[in-house]
Amino acid sequence: MADTDAESNPYLRNPPTEFEPAEELSRAEAEEQAALLRDAIREHDHRYYVEAEPLISDAAYDTLFSRLLALEGTFDLDTTDSPTSRVGGEPIEALETVEHVAPMLSIDQSTDAEDLREFDARVRREVGDVDYVCEPKFDGLSVEVVYENGQFVRAATRGDGQRGDDVSAQVKTIPTVPLRLRGDYPETLAVRGEVYMPKPAFNDLNRRRVEAGDDPFANPRNAAAGTIRNLDYEIDGTVIKVDSRAAREELGEKSRSVRWAFAYKFPARHEVTTIRDIVVQVGRTGRLTPVALLDPVDVGGVTVSRATLHNPDEIDSLGVAVGDRVRIKRAGDVIPQVVEVVEADDQRSSARQTEPGKDAGGHYEFPDECPVCGSPVDRDGPLAFCSGGLSCPAQREASIGHFAIKGAMDIDGLGEERVAQLVDAGLVESVADLYDLTVEELVELEGWGETSAQNLVAAIEESKEPSLDSFLVGLSITEVGEATARGLAREFGSIDAFPIGEDVPESAFDEFEERLTTVPDIGETVAHRVRDFFENEDNRAVIRSLLDHGVEPESVESGGDELADLTLVVTGTLAMSRGDVRELVEAHGGNVTGSVSGNTDYLVVGENPGQSKRDDADERGVPTLDEDELAALLAERGIGYPPA
Known part of the structure; x- marks a missing residue:
């Protein structure tokens, strides 16, 4: 979430837990509050499921989610793009994604006993008297394990309910998950359950x-469980299910959850x-x-x-x-x-x-100083961060791993475990040390062979000519993601335009920060973060060392400012990839963003477009262009599309 959103959205950090009745709001007030809640919940989902670094407690999240449900139900708001119409978080990009055999839905939950009574009343109204079965609500990670002809074939997380991350290799290590079924089994069987870690093992890990x-x-669902034993385990509630398959089918399901089960969560x-x-x-x-x-x-x-x-x-x-x-x-x-x-x-x-x-x-x-490296502490609202960046030992492994990801230096084969191994072996202390690694050093490490060592050294060598924006992303500058890095690259053109020398006067950093604020989408807070990074001599020394090792970020050649007043959003498939369209437009001073807003000039619609962006464009009165109309618009400004 952008920094300005974090400052203006009250539901992102330390959110309120009490609301006035939804019925007392006007429709405009409800729509505004719902929009903020959706943005915040999407961010909370990403932090929780993808980054494993939740910003708020489960109870606070449940309160926000329930409030959004109440607003959407009371005012009949469109839920097409709402978090209430989907399950969990998006799959992690580093893992393969697989389709579920059938939608993997969630269960409505609450810590309020009255909500549980209402669930029971609704069930009895719709299907009559029923029996329930109750079971512990495990505090773990939902997975689907698929067997074909009795043989384990794959395991996947819930993901977005339709598809999830392929975690077959990890789940195979769990002793209680059979790799081959016994007895009389169907040709295809999908088993769903929870992966959890025993409390003693989890406490020891933390x-x-x-x-x-x-x-x-x-919490346990954020930990990497290697084994599951029949030891004690963490639960945070009770799941109540209708004990009749026929009644379950009659009750049916909603877009994100089943209607025949409810989870009562224990109070703290x-x-x-x-x-x-x-x-x-x-x-x-x-x-x-x-x-x-x-x-x-x-x-x-x-x-x-x-x-x-x-x-x-x-x-x-x-x-x-x-x-x-x-x-x-x-x-x-x-x-x-x-x-x-x-x-x-x-x-x-x-x-x-x-x-x-x-x-x-x-x-x-x-x-005021980092207790590990002594660098100044930066404050971002209620949060505090070490400004040491690349030079802080506590951030070393993370900065090296981030340096190698796709979107940064894209060094294939340099995952988290290998980074930790290289650091523990004393071979790498900063990102610049990667370029000193040799095949001979790597083959001495456990689990390395001649081929894997040669592949990594080759991948590191191939990374020496990154785009400037990819290089900036790889530096782990706080608040600088891919979009901000592209803006910086367009503004400064080359790495030499940044203050990376040994003796940079204070006045130069003042000028640098002032120039940063002129970059689109960079406000005062982000500009200050970027200044802090470059003002740290240790960070500048790492950059100079990278350049000395032969890393040469490609300079950005501006094509002019013919599109300086143009902001586009693309949906569907075009003759060029979206990345190429973005590079073409941005090279001429324009912007391509990921979502429709009040600043969007046109929505470019290709083949098989998404519905949500078109709905947003209609709602905001944003005109649409097909690919031929886009080509004509660019031609009017002297830009060929597609480029020769």
């Missing part, structure tokens, strides 16, 4: 991640204990997260000794300090959170507050 300076997984569990210290951990993305170290306390059968404080603003709003008695809660989240201060420590004194980050009055002061 303890080791925190000790290593990594972000803990927020609370306990009171004392904070003994507050430490700040630096995650792989550079985010600084304060963690309260607690007197151990039993919460729902699990001994808890630490709890997240989320961010600096959370510490301020709670007024928490070392020595306070606090209430902690633990629902689905394995890492609990501090809810409130029950009793402030009366013995706060300067004698005890001698460590960095704490003042003489006992109040916790969030550090």
Whole structure:
């Protein structure tokens, strides 16, 4: 989500959990609120299912989702492109995607007992008296395992309900999943269930991640489970299902969920204990997260000794300090959170507050410098980030892995596990070290052969001539994704136009930041982030080292500004790929965006177009062009389409 959206959307971070009745809103107010909720929920889905870094609790997400359902139902709003009409998140690009045998739908859920009673009443109205079967609501990851002729053929995550990520290799390692069926089985069988991790193994995994300076997984479904045993497991509610196949068929299903089942989620569990210290951990993305170290306390059968404080603003709003008695809660989240201060420590004194980050009055002061590398800490609303970037050891593996992804340097064969192996072996400390790797060094590592080593070295060599925007993406600059990188590349033209020298005066960075704000879609916040990155001498040193190793980002040759006043959106298939159309238009000063907005001049409609973009264009009065009309428009401005 763009930075401006994050600032203007109240449902993205620390969202409200109480709303006035939907019936009391005007239709215009409902449409506006629903639009914000949809944008926020889509972002939450992406952060949760794809990035495994949720921004809000499950309970808060459920509240937002329920509110959106209420608005859409009360005002009969169009749900064609709404998160309420789909399931889960989009498949992860790094994995193959597969179609499900049949739609893999979700289950409506709530922590409100009244909602459960309404579910029962509706079922009995429609099909009469029924029996129910109840089962634990596992806190895990939904998967579909498909067998053909009794043989395991594939496993996939829920994904968007129609297709999901192919996780066959991972699921095959689970001992309780048979690779061949026994007994009398059908020719084709699709089995659906939950993959979960035993609590002791999960707690041990998180303890080791925190000790290593990594972000803990927020809950079991975000952890990579290697095995599942018949040990204890995490549940966060009860699933109630109609115990009749005929009644289930009569009740049917909605677009995203079945109508014959309901999940009642348990309320959070609370306990009171004392904070003994507050430490700040630096995650792989550079985010600084304060963690309260607690007197151990039993919460729902699990001994808890630490709890997240989320961010600096959370510490301020709670007024928490070392020595306070606090209430902690633990629902689905394995890492609990501090809810409130029950009793402030009366013995706060300067004698005890001698460590960095704490003042003489006992109040916790969030550090201004990264505790790992000493770089300045940047604040983004309630969040805090280390500005060290490429130079921060806590971000090292993430920055190297990001450098290699498609859309950046596109180094095939350099995945997360191999990056970790190279770092652990001491062969790579920064992205520039990749270009020193030799076949001889790689074959000495476990799991490497001559061929795989040669392939990686060749892929690294082939990456030496990236486009400028791909190079910028690969640098892991905070807030700089592919679209922003393209804007920067068009504005500055070459890497030499960026301040990358050894002794850059402060005035040059002032001018650099001012120029950044003139780039389309880059506001003051993003400009400041980019300045911070280049102002860090360690980051500039890595860039210079990359150039010394023969990396030569291609300069951008501007074709002029003939389309400077033009913003297009493309749907459907054209003679050129969308990427090529975008490059052509942007080379001449125009913009191609991914969604229709009030700034869109034309929607270009090719073959087999999507309906949602056309609906958006109709709603906003945006004119449409077919491919011939696009060619004519470009010809009027002296640009051939397709280019010769």
